[in-house]
Amino acid sequence: AQTVTQSQPEMSVQEAETVTLSCTYDTSESDYYLFWYKQPPSRQMILVIRQEAYKQQNATENRFSVNFQKAAKSFSLKISDSQLGDAAMYFCAYRSGSSGTYKYIFGTGTRLKVLA
Amino acid sequence: GAVVSQHPSWVICKSGTSVKIECRSLDFQATTMFWYRQFPKQSLMLMATSNEGSKATYEQGVEKDKFLINHASLTLSTLTVTSAHPEDSSFYICSASSDRNQPQHFGDGTRLSIL
Numbered sequence: 362a363q364t365v366t367q368s369q370p371e372m373s374v375q376e377a378e379t380v381t382l383s384c385t386y387d388t389s390e391s392d393y394y395l396f397w398y399k400q401p402p403s404r405q406m407i408l409v410i411r412q413e414a415y416k417q418q419n420a421t422e423n424r425f426s427v428n429f430q431k432a433a434k435s436f437s438l439k440i441s442d443s444q445l446g447d448a449a450m451y452f453c454a455y456r457s458g459s460s461g462t463y464k465y466i467f468g469t470g471t472r473l474k475v476l477a
Numbered sequence: 478g479a480v481v482s483q484h485p486s487w488v489i490c491k492s493g494t495s496v497k498i499e500c501r502s503l504d505f506q507a508t509t510m511f512w513y514r515q516f517p518k519q520s521l522m523l524m525a526t527s528n529e530g531s532k533a534t535y536e537q538g539v540e541k542d543k544f545l546i547n548h549a550s551l552t553l554s555t556l557t558v559t560s561a562h563p564e565d566s567s568f569y570i571c572s573a574s575s576d577r578n579q580p581q582h583f584g585d586g587t588r589l590s591i592l
Contacts, residue, residue: 394580396580398583403585404515404568404570404585404586405583405585405586406521406570406572406583407583408580408582411580452520452521458577462509462526462534463509463511463526463574463577463581464511464523464526465511465521465523465581467520467521468520469519469520470519470520
């Protein structure tokens with residue numbers, strides 16, 4: 362069975378600085394997707410970035426980028442130029458690309474605090 | 478695009494009543510919808526997966542007679558908490574996906590409080 366681990370329960374970053382959130386996963390599959398979701402205090406789940414396992418190039422979305430290390434089964438999220446609005450819970454998620462279900466396996470989350 | 482609407486956002490009701498939560502995909506057809514439960518400061522716990530026109534698949538430990546899920550159309554799924562009790566109080570979130578190449582899009586969640 363697949364597992365997702367987020368080893369940092371909480372992180373802090375100074376406004377305008379860069380922070381990296383870690384995520385590791387375990388799977389025997391070769392075809393899968395990885396996601397980062399943000400959950401602010403409003404509790405809405407917002408898709409931040411996604412990565413297809415077959416793509417070697419790391420995904421980027423504006424200030425957000427990932428470091429995808431397939432062999433190491435690592436999928437970290439880098440937030441550059443951190444803003445106060447980035448403060449939230451961040452969840453890493455895994456989804457199989459080959460099974461019939463689209464269900465996610467979530468990590469336990471990392472709470473990010475942004476200091477003014 | 479890819480908007481999912483969940484209603485109601487907050488409901489308070491007496492113990493023993495049944496509560497229905499709706500999840501609608503507004504601008505896409507959701508072949509698969511998911512229902513999650515989230516306890517304070519914890520991750521999302523998948524309760525069940527529903528495919529349009531077929532019975533929901535429940536995760537281990539989730540009572541299917543307690544949490545009734547209906548996915549009658551490609552844009553609507555409902556979760557009914559039957560005979561709710563205080564221990565059912567929680568935050569419930571739905572999500573929807575159109576196909577295997579698309580991510581799940583989440584509703585805003587429903588805060589359920591049972592008195």
